[in-house]
Amino acid sequence: xxxxxxxxxxxxxxxxxxxxxxxxxxxxxxxxxxxxxxxxxxxxxxxxxxxxxxxxxxxxxxxxxxxxxxxxxxxxxxxxxxxxxxxxxxxxxxxxxxxxxxxxxxxxxxxxxxxxxxxxxxxxxxxxxxxxxxxxxxxxxxxxxxxxxxxxxxxxxxxxxxxxxxxxxxxxxxxxxxxxxxxxxxxxxxxxxxxxxxxxxxxxxxxxxxxxxxxxxxxxxxxxxxxxxxxxxxxxxxxxxxxxxxxxxxxxxxxxxxxxxxxxxxxxxxxxxxxxxxxxxxxxxxxxxxxxxxxxxxxxxxxxxxxxxxxxxx
Amino acid sequence: xxxxxxxxxxxxxxxxxxxxxxxxxxxxxxxxxxxxxxxxxxxxxxxxxxxxxxxxxxxxxxxxxxxxxxxxxxxxxxxxxxxxxxxxxxxxxxxxxxxxxxxxxxxxxxxxxxxxxxxxxxxxxxxxxxxxxxxxxxxxxxxxxxxxxxxxxxxxxxxxxxxxxxxxxxxxxxxxxxxxxxxxxxxxxxxxxxxxxxxxxxxxxxxxxxxxxxxxxxxxxxxxxxxxxxxxxxxxxxxxxxxxxxxxxxxxxxxxxxxxxxxxxxxxxxxxxxxxxxxxxxxxxxxxxxxxxxxxxxxxxxxxxxxxxxxxxx
Amino acid sequence: xxxxxxxxxxxxxxxxxxxxxxxxxxxxxxxxxxxxxxxxxxxxxxxxxxxxxxxxxxxxxxxxxxxxxxxxxxxxxxxxxxxxxxxxxxxxxxxxxxxxxxxxxxxxxxxxxxxxxxxxxxxxxxxxxxxxxxxxxxxxxxxxxxxxxxxxxxxxxxxxxxxxxxxxxxxxxxxxxxxxxxxxxxxxxxxxxxxxxxxxxxxxxxxxxxxxxxxxxxxxxxxxxxxxxxxxxxxxxxxxxxxxxxxxxxxxxxxxxxxxxxxxxxxxxxxxxxxxxxxxxxxxxxxxxxxxxxxxxxxxxxxxxxxxxxxxxx
Numbered sequence: 001x002x003x004x005x006x007x008x009x010x011x012x013x014x015x016x017x018x019x020x021x022x023x024x025x026x027x028x029x030x031x032x033x034x035x036x037x038x039x040x041x042x043x044x045x046x047x048x049x050x051x052x053x054x055x056x057x058x059x060x061x062x063x064x065x066x067x068x069x070x071x072x073x074x075x076x077x078x079x080x081x082x083x084x085x086x087x088x089x090x091x092x093x094x095x096x097x098x099x100x101x102x103x104x105x106x107x108x109x110x111x112x113x114x115x116x117x118x119x120x121x122x123x124x125x126x127x128x129x130x131x132x133x134x135x136x137x138x139x140x141x142x143x144x145x146x147x148x149x150x151x152x153x154x155x156x157x158x159x160x161x162x163x164x165x166x167x168x169x170x171x172x173x174x175x176x177x178x179x180x181x182x183x184x185x186x187x188x189x190x191x192x193x194x195x196x197x198x199x200x201x202x203x204x205x206x207x208x209x210x211x212x213x214x215x216x217x218x219x220x221x222x223x224x225x226x227x228x229x230x231x232x233x234x235x236x237x238x239x240x241x242x243x244x245x246x247x248x249x250x251x252x253x254x255x256x257x258x259x260x261x262x263x264x265x266x267x268x269x270x271x272x273x274x275x276x277x278x279x280x281x282x283x284x285x286x287x288x289x290x291x292x293x294x295x296x297x298x299x300x301x302x303x304x305x306x307x308x309x310x311x312x313x314x
Numbered sequence: 315x316x317x318x319x320x321x322x323x324x325x326x327x328x329x330x331x332x333x334x335x336x337x338x339x340x341x342x343x344x345x346x347x348x349x350x351x352x353x354x355x356x357x358x359x360x361x362x363x364x365x366x367x368x369x370x371x372x373x374x375x376x377x378x379x380x381x382x383x384x385x386x387x388x389x390x391x392x393x394x395x396x397x398x399x400x401x402x403x404x405x406x407x408x409x410x411x412x413x414x415x416x417x418x419x420x421x422x423x424x425x426x427x428x429x430x431x432x433x434x435x436x437x438x439x440x441x442x443x444x445x446x447x448x449x450x451x452x453x454x455x456x457x458x459x460x461x462x463x464x465x466x467x468x469x470x471x472x473x474x475x476x477x478x479x480x481x482x483x484x485x486x487x488x489x490x491x492x493x494x495x496x497x498x499x500x501x502x503x504x505x506x507x508x509x510x511x512x513x514x515x516x517x518x519x520x521x522x523x524x525x526x527x528x529x530x531x532x533x534x535x536x537x538x539x540x541x542x543x544x545x546x547x548x549x550x551x552x553x554x555x556x557x558x559x560x561x562x563x564x565x566x567x568x569x570x571x572x573x574x575x576x577x578x579x580x581x582x583x584x585x586x587x588x589x590x591x592x593x594x595x596x597x598x599x600x601x602x603x604x605x606x607x608x609x610x611x612x613x614x615x616x617x618x619x620x621x622x623x624x625x626x627x628x
Numbered sequence: 629x630x631x632x633x634x635x636x637x638x639x640x641x642x643x644x645x646x647x648x649x650x651x652x653x654x655x656x657x658x659x660x661x662x663x664x665x666x667x668x669x670x671x672x673x674x675x676x677x678x679x680x681x682x683x684x685x686x687x688x689x690x691x692x693x694x695x696x697x698x699x700x701x702x703x704x705x706x707x708x709x710x711x712x713x714x715x716x717x718x719x720x721x722x723x724x725x726x727x728x729x730x731x732x733x734x735x736x737x738x739x740x741x742x743x744x745x746x747x748x749x750x751x752x753x754x755x756x757x758x759x760x761x762x763x764x765x766x767x768x769x770x771x772x773x774x775x776x777x778x779x780x781x782x783x784x785x786x787x788x789x790x791x792x793x794x795x796x797x798x799x800x801x802x803x804x805x806x807x808x809x810x811x812x813x814x815x816x817x818x819x820x821x822x823x824x825x826x827x828x829x830x831x832x833x834x835x836x837x838x839x840x841x842x843x844x845x846x847x848x849x850x851x852x853x854x855x856x857x858x859x860x861x862x863x864x865x866x867x868x869x870x871x872x873x874x875x876x877x878x879x880x881x882x883x884x885x886x887x888x889x890x891x892x893x894x895x896x897x898x899x900x901x902x903x904x905x906x907x908x909x910x911x912x913x914x915x916x917x918x919x920x921x922x923x924x925x926x927x928x929x930x931x932x933x934x935x936x937x938x939x940x941x942x
Contacts, residue, residue: 318709319709319713319734319735319738320705320708320709321704321708321739321742324739324742324743325704325705326701328704328742328743328745328746329697329700329701329704331745331746332680332700332704332745332746332749333696333697333700334746335746335749335750335753336683336696338750339750339753339757341756341768341769342682342756342769342773343683343685344683344685344691344770345684345691345692345693345696346691346692347684349684349689350689350770350774352689353686353774407770483767483771484770484774484775487767487771487774487775488774488775491775491776492775494777494831495811498812498831500829500831517831517832518832518850520849520884536850536885538849538885540884541764555764558764573884573885573902573903590921590923591903591921592923596925600925600926601924601925601926602923602924602925603923603924603926604921604922604923604924605921605922605923607921
């Protein structure tokens with residue numbers, strides 16, 4: 001027995017079997033089609049945009065008042081070209097138009113994105129300040145920018161939402177799912193979120209496509225803003241594209257692991273307590289909480305005699 | 315004070331202290347042993363397999379009917395050789411056999427893996443279609459493949475489970491834990507899962523080693539399929555290797571943050587509601603839900619007077 | 629329409645708008661300041677330390693009794709120099725001292741870190757053994773080191789806590805948030821944790837800054853050790869730096885998705901059941917559980933007639 005290996009004559013048969021399977025499931029291959037955008041390129045652009053938004057934190061470190069303008073124009077020029085190519089591919093891989101139309105749409109989308117960038121940055125700056133103000137463990141805004149999952153998740157959402165508004169396919173969702181992978185915070189790029197948003201810890205947070213969140217809201221880990229029930233259209237497919245997620249008005253706080261489902265409204269300044277399961281609207285200025293579950297205390301030796309019902313593992 | 319640093323004469327003492335600690339805890343070093351498999355190699359093979367499964371999405375983009383066969387045979391040949399070396403190391407680092415036996419086992423395992431690959435791909439294709447059908451926010455299958463955590467977590471599980479069945483040590487768990495790290499979805503490679511499986515959002519999902527899941531099941535974020543109680547064997551160690559996790563029959567849906575524990579069966583077509591905590595079996599065709607907790611509504615100003623019991627942060 | 633793109637004459641205006649936004653939000657840029665530490669450098673040092681702690685697993689694989697001492701001294705020397713430079717930058721970017729004082733502080737911190745390293749490793753070794761003993765699915769300690777999220781999250785916390793104790797800014801939190809990103813386990817570097825700690829699965833776990841955990845404790849996925857209520861100081865800012873998180877005495881087990889809030893104490897040997905929401909202390913030797921919620925069982929066809937209240941998706 002040597003330590004070399006070969007599939008030998010089987011290779012041909014096995015390759016053919018896999019090839020047949022490609023063409024049996026046409027929807028999950030991209031052979032003989034226009035090229036898909038490269039996912040790594042989306043990640044790279046997001047990374048470059050974060051460096052542009054938070055100068056001195058990521059990327060080049062020696063920025064001064066003297067070199068900043070030159071740095072900025074060079075970077076914006078480079079990123080905009082890379083982004084334009086990618087957005088073109090996103091449009092193109094779904095398009096029935098001629099390439100020239102798609103080039104034009106890509107050009108307009110890229111210009112609009114950069115036209116809004118200073119405003120997007122203002123939103124991201126406000127989110128960072130909201131994180132600092134909202135968390136007693138935060139030592140300063142440097143720490144928030146360098147290490148808070150909220151900075152990655154909300155910031156990526158801000159950038160992706162701008163692209164989502166221009167109906168660019170694929171790219172916005174790839175961006176937010178990359179942030180989801182890094183942070184455990186799943187914000188759909190279609191959600192609408194006001195100024196000064198903060199999510200503390202964040203693992204397990206889900207914010208659905210048609211959720212609307214006002215200014216100065218705060219969520220904790222494990223909060224779901226989801227949808228209720230599953231309506232089907234006449235053809236038996238699930239219905240898409242209607243308002244099915246909650247609206248939070250300004251200054252709402254939702255504590256950890258609360259679940260809010262459906263097109264309900266949580267009024268201005270209201271607070272939803274930890275673990276609350278809510279499928280109805282709440283007026284402004286309210287605190288909603290669950291009547292605490294009755295706790296059972298048992299002495300261990302008694303429990304050992306009678307079977308340890310709540311001792312479990314996975 | 316210069317900006318150079320050295321531990322100076324202490325270096326020798328400190329290195330000796332650490333060296334002593336290596337040999338004090340023999341189970342957590344690999345010095346003087348056969349080489350462990352390299353973890354990065356496992357990640358790399360998983361990445362290459364995904365490119366093979368979803369052609370045109372990851373890896374090479376210019377695939378056509380003309381070049382696909384050549385691409386496939388070259389890639390399969392390359393991946394199979396890399397995989398064989400790695401599987402050999404996995405067997406070898408635990409083995410008491412001669413190297414030749416381990417080479418033979420590695421060779422058989424690699425051949426069997428590639429023999430099943432077209433079938434494994436069929437399962438992964440069905441999972442992608444199930445994701446698309448099951449989520450109203452999904453725009454098409456391209457989006458599902460490019461950005462859904464389910465694609466990474468379930469797909470990696472499918473590949474790892476095939477390797478797990480051949481009793482290859484270390485590799486399957488390293489694969490699924492890498493997917494866990496990327497997605498927050500923790501599927502043990504030993505679980506048995508039927509066709510058309512979908513997990514939406516997914517952060518916090520845990521599926522234990524002896525769980526069995528039928529066809530066309532769907533889970534949401536935060537669902538645990540775990541085990542109850544902690545039996546010890548005669549020697550005082552926890553018992554391993556017995557059926558301790560739930561069975562879901564076909565067409566079962568489990569909503570977010572539900573916990574199902576123990577060797578219980580959820581019957582065909584049943585639905586388990588959000589947040590349900592279940593340690594008993596459910597007959598087919600049932601909907602199980604928790605009686606909604608009684609909610610308390612308080613006006614904020616009243617609350618401020620009486621102490622804000624449910625205002626907490628972390 | 630060509631496939632080239634340029635922002636053209638708008639580039640200048642857009643760059644100026646972004647530049648203005650930098651100086652409008654002074655707290656979130658680092659222009660004209662001392663250089664911030666590079667975040668990737670923190671990740672790199674953590675990676676090198678893990679290789680030093682678990683020889684043969686990560687990094688070099690051919691270690692033997694003969695070459696181990698040379699390897700160790702070379703690595704310790706290299707890592708300590710890299711760490712010294714980084715710690716200096718961490719002190720420097722917040723400092724009002726002269727550079728020489730910061731160099732001295734960095735030197736002392738680095739020496740102290742390496743002086744404690746053998747002890748830190750002992751703690752990490754005990755954690756690995758606790759993982760193996762506590763999980764029936766663990767095949768051996770190799771698997772625990774290679775693939776358990778607990779190894780990354782708790783190990784990184786151990787290293788970061790040592791640095792936290794020396795009041796090094798930024799670095800400890802960057803380390804633990806990197807582990808949070810990889811594992812979904814969020815342990816603040818300021819927490820105090822005893823020997824033999826294990827977290828199974830772990831996604832969604834949050835352990836706050838002032839939590840204290842005794843020896844041989846075990847947590848499951850989704851457990852929060854958080855703080856209650858949000859006191860403000862005289863100036864209207866939230867209060868920082870006081871004991872606001874729970875204390876777990878030795879041998880405490882907390883099952884999945886339980887939430888414990890505030891400066892309460894869970895007594896030695898007590899068990900907190902899955903999903904329990906607790907804001908009060910528990911005496912030693914107790915088992916605390918929630919009275920199971922009343923479940924409702926409905927046949928699906930009946931439900932379809934009356935509206936499917938608990939069928940929801942996100």
